Amino acid sequence: MSEQLTIGFIGNPNCGKTTLFNAYTGANLKVANWPGVTVERMEGAINEHGHTIRLVDLPGTYSLNSFTMEEQVTRQFLESDQVSVIIDVADASSLERSLYLTLQLIEMNKPMVLALNMMDIVEKRGIDLDIHRLSEILGVPVIPVTARKKRGLKTLLHAALHQYEDSNAINHQPMDLHSETIKERVLTYSPDIERQIAQIEEKLASVSDNPRLSAIEWLLKDEETTRRYKDYDLPIQSEEQMNQIINQKYDFIQAILNEVLLGREKSDELSEKIDAVALKPFWGIVLFLLIMAGVFELTFSIGDWISGYVEILIGWFTEGVGSVLVSLHTADWLINLICDGIISGVGGILTFLPNITILFIALAFLEDSGYMARVAYIMNDIMEKLGLSGRAFIPMVLGFGCTVPAIMASRALESKKDRRRVMLITPFMSCSAKLPVYILFAGMFFPKQPMWAAYSLYVIGIGMALLLAWILKHFEKEVEDFPLLIELPAYKAPSAHTVLVYVWDKVKSFLMKAGTIIFAASIVLWLFTHFSISGYTEDISVSFAAQFGKAFSWVLVPCGLGFWQIVVALIAGVSAKEVVVSSMAVLFQVANANSFEGMQAMHLQLEAIGFGALNAYCMMLFCLLYVPCLASLATIKKESGSSSFMWKSIAFQLFVSWTVTTIVYQVGSLFV
Structure with a gap:
């Protein structure tokens, strides 16, 4: 029977710790080139040299003197008896900031190994490190590794196992800094x-x-x-x-x-030149907005081109399924359910997959290149004026991908009040699930400039989040001041593996949602639109869904959304924002809603009920601001530890979405 032991990976944020963990376990964890991603410990297991080794990826921390939730998680684990060996992952290209934590870990007097990561950058910059001398001074094994290229991994694991098996491993015997004398301890104070x-x-x-x-x-x-x-x-x-x-x-x-340090570090001229602009308060924000505009141009131009082929495939599939069902003499209602309900609902969403994939690829490149750390840095002054730490912008940026991990990332904030405020404003960021809504309505009503119509929603989302953070600050009796401590890594070419892992994880999540939530929602919605008190009906205007929508449509009349179909689609969208699009396809009985023919057919039906361009923009705006999906609400409840807070957040978001959309529609009506 193999012996079991636990190895804990610890290090500063952005030192490559999670990349190293992934290299051992093959786990598809989130890896990004900026701090605040890993906010809870991740685990994996491998078998090596007769040992079953439990590997634990701990949240990044600069020190063991805990302030944030992530630092507390790390410290509690290290102080417990669970860890057998500590692997301290240090950025070899920035050794000065890494060694403070190393000294604290050595003072814990537990078996440990120092892994000097990013040795490829060290070599590139011409830095000469005397690794043998460093090991002598610290009294622990020092192993050079390059995690993203999987160099030095076997040696590092062997050193960790040796530390575990050596009964005297915890009795570090460092050399005196300026002699060959054995010291009692690494650091002796005054x-x-x-x-x-x-x-x-x-x-x-x-x-x-x-x-x-x-x-x-x-x-x-x-x-x-x-x-x-x-x-x-x-x-x-x-x-x-x-x-x-x-x-x-x-x-x-x-x-x-x-x-x-025997060599002199060469300055990174590229990073310095880019940062001369990227870190300026004004030009840095302008650059960020321009980059995001470029991202959306790619999302629409390349994404729409690829979507055209996906639409053709789905059209063939729909026709093929319909033909097979007719040849089998299937009942008309079942053909309608499968073709107009399930395939129209799920297939309509799948046509947006190319656009969403392009967005994920762009975000992955920005994160892994080191740019997103700069965004958090330049936003620090703005966030402080709003009564929040610069760290608060990290969950907001994560919100471009998905609201669930963005809310979880609020753990990186020091204050409970700050965490709750961030949970309230993060859902206003445009997550990828809202993108299909923007593409559909922008494509139908703003065909000449769909990218700018959608991009404006992203800018409005950021603006609303910041404005509401400022307003909420005035309800706080005391605002705590926590300065931002963030590492600005050198710019680098994104790792293809990291980008692939990130994008595949997001695409897989999207496909799973299409095959579960959207699939189920399409069936339920079809049933509600094709049944009434009298039973099955092909006239959806007398269905249960129509009756329900008409009963509540008056609430959204001031917003320009007082149509029963819109009410039903928005309510269904609480399950997942993509369901708004699949619901529209079912409600208006349009197959392949994202195709030119599908958009044209839906556009004509919407115009027939008095739904114009201003209504369409208000629809996108309302989807941006109203209640997030059920998964996000469950995460808010879990992270806040309060059902009451979750319900308050729902009321808050509904109030904001209704108020803002009403103002936009009423003012817009004066000019349209």
């Missing part, structure tokens, strides 16, 4: 600090598994340690002592760098 540490160690000897670490954390005013040992009559904590410990750590790190 005599005054060491006296304070010794006094605290003595008092905590019987209650702490690592009294020296507990003493250091007490002097650092660590919240968890302060809460745990506040009744033990320990020395008064002071800012001066805390600063001395931090400064002495960094002085020691600088001495290490002077010892092990």
Whole structure:
């Protein structure tokens, strides 16, 4: 029977830790070139050298003195007895920022290995690292790796297993920085600090598994340690002592760098030239908006071209299925259900797959290139004026892909109040599920400029989120200040594997949704539109759906959406935003709604009931702002820990969507 052990991967955000974890496990986890992605630990398992190894990818952290939820998750795991070996993943191209966490981990006195990642960048920049000397100074194995090219993986795992099997592994025996003498510990502080540490160690000897670490954390005013040992009559904590410990750590790190860095780093001229514009408050935002406009131009131009072929395939499939069913003498109502209900609903959504795939590819390139970190950085000043940390923009950017992980990413925020505010405003970002709605209505009513009609919704979504964050700030009695700490990585060519994993994960999710939620919604909607109190009917205007829609259509009259078909489509869209499109196809009995013929047929039917271009824009606007999908609502409930907060968020989003859309329609009606 193989022996089991647990290896924890820990490191700063953006050090390539998750990429390294993926290289071992093959897991299709989210990988991005900016902080805040991994907000909960991920696990995988491999078998190696007679061991069953549980690998745990911990949230990125700069320090063990926890403030955010992600840092708390990491610290709690490391302090438990679950971890057998720690693999500290450090960005070798930015060693100075990585070694602070390394020193803290060494002070935990647990078996560990230091993995120097991104060695390819080190070589490219002409940096010479004396890895053997670094290992001697720190007293732990130091292994060079390049995670994205899968270099050094076997050596790293072998070193971790050796640390686990060596009974003396936790007794690090570092060399003195300027001699070959064995040191008792890696870092010895000034005599005054060491006296304070010794006094605290003595008092905590019987209650702490690592009294020296507990003493250091007490002097650092660590919240968890302060809460745990506040009744033990320990020395008064002071800012001066805390600063001395931090400064002495960094002085020691600088001495290490002077010892092990033999080459001079070449500056990254490309990054510097781009950042001269990208990091400017005004031009950085202009650049971001231009880039996103380019993304949507590609989404519409290339996506629509490919969609044309998908439409042809679905048209052939529909005709083929219809012919087969007729030849089998299938009942008319069943043919109608399959062809006009299921295939029209699901097939209509699948025609948008090329557009959505193009969007995902573009977002993956922006993330993995290092650009999205700059977006969060330039938004920091704006977010601070709104009473939020610059970190709050990270969930908002994630919201372009999907609202569910975006809401989960709110865990990266330090304050519970900030997390809840971000949960309220993140759904206003245009997730990929809203894109089919934009494509359909923009294509029907704004055929000359569909991209700009859709792009305006993305800009409005960002603007509304920021405006509402500012308004909500004024309801807070006290706004906490948490400065943004974010690494700006060098620009790099995106990894094809990373982009592929990201895009496939999103496309797979879209296809699963089409095969489950949208499939089920199409059947249910067909039943409600083809049955009435009298039974089966082909006149959907007397169906259950029509009666329900007419009963509530008055609510949306001020918004320009007081049509029973629109009411039914919007209610169905709460299950998933794509269902709005599939519902429109079923309600107006249009096969292949995204095709030219389908759009033209639906356009004529909408115009016949008085639904024009202004109504279409208000429809897109309402879909942007109203209640997010059920999965997002469930995530809000889980992350906030409150059903009451979820219901309040629903009421808030309905109020905002109704109010804004009404204003736009009423003002627009004066000019149209």
